[in-house]
Amino acid sequence: MKKIEVLYSDSQQLKLLDLMDAIGCNKTDLARAAMYLGMNQIQELAARNHVSAQELVAVTAFKAKQ
Secondary structure, X not given: OOOOOOOOOHHHHHHHHHHHHHHOOOHHHHHHXXXXXXXXXXXXXXXXXXXXXXXXXXXXXXXXXX
């Protein structure tokens, strides 16, 4: 595996910590699973509608920065 640098907003950090406590996992596994699930959702949408996938990524990236 390769390490990627990802910056998380304060709200994302809090969500990670809350979920870690709730389900009893570590931050790396939780972030890896979230990225895997999200990438699969985006990939499936892109296969059906490329523009919708681009819009979803743009809107979600904006929300994640908040």
